């Protein structure tokens with residue numbers, strides 16, 4: 834490859850790395866279901882960063898996703914929900930803030946472990962570009978303003994050069 838092609842390629846890779854947020858399927862192939870230990874799942878997939886997505890897949894009508902506080906998480910108590918989702922078969926939740934998130938199922942399975950605690954960390958500094966997470970099977974381009982600008986600029990440069 835010519836040197837300018839390499840430069841463009843590196844730029845594009847860098848732009849994508851800068852703006853990619855990860856999308857995690859909660860429970861991997863098990864989805865959001867009873868008899869899965871989500872403490873182990875979260876341990877395996879951490880760290881989670883602000884902007885990442887959690888996607889819960891569940892059996893319609895058999896489960897819900899209730900965001901609770903730490904007390905609700907520890908007691909499996911869904912009576913003071915922060916958010917409550919049960920429609921359809923899936924729910925995508927974005928970790929918008931640097932804080933601890935807690936989710937439980939209110940159908941009684943929480944006591945058996947159907948509960949998830951996630952610590953969302955601040956994004957690492959952009960330079961050097963953040964490494965992809967351990968589970969980067971589903972990496973999506975974050976729909977941020979910066980992302981759009983960087984992506985558009987990359988495309989323009991690519992078209993201009995080739």
Ligand SMILES: *[C@@H]1O[C@H](CO)[C@@H](O)[C@H](O)[C@H]1NC(C)=O
Pocket residue numbers: 899911912914917918939
């Ligand atoms: C969630 O919302 C639905 C509909 O508003 C309600 O019927 C259900 O009781 C709520 N569940 C919890 C755990 O708050």
Ligand SMILES: *[C@@H]1O[C@H](CO)[C@@H](O)[C@H](O)[C@H]1NC(C)=O
Pocket residue numbers: 926927928929
């Ligand atoms: C996260 O932020 C996005 C964009 O501002 C918003 O649409 C979404 O509802 C927020 N998600 C949560 C779970 O608060």
Ligand SMILES: *[C@@H]1O[C@H](CO)[C@@H](O)[C@H](O)[C@H]1NC(C)=O
Pocket residue numbers: 870871872873944945946
């Ligand atoms: C899940 O695994 C963790 C770590 O091995 C363990 O401490 C916890 O008791 C397990 N939870 C359930 C509900 O079995």
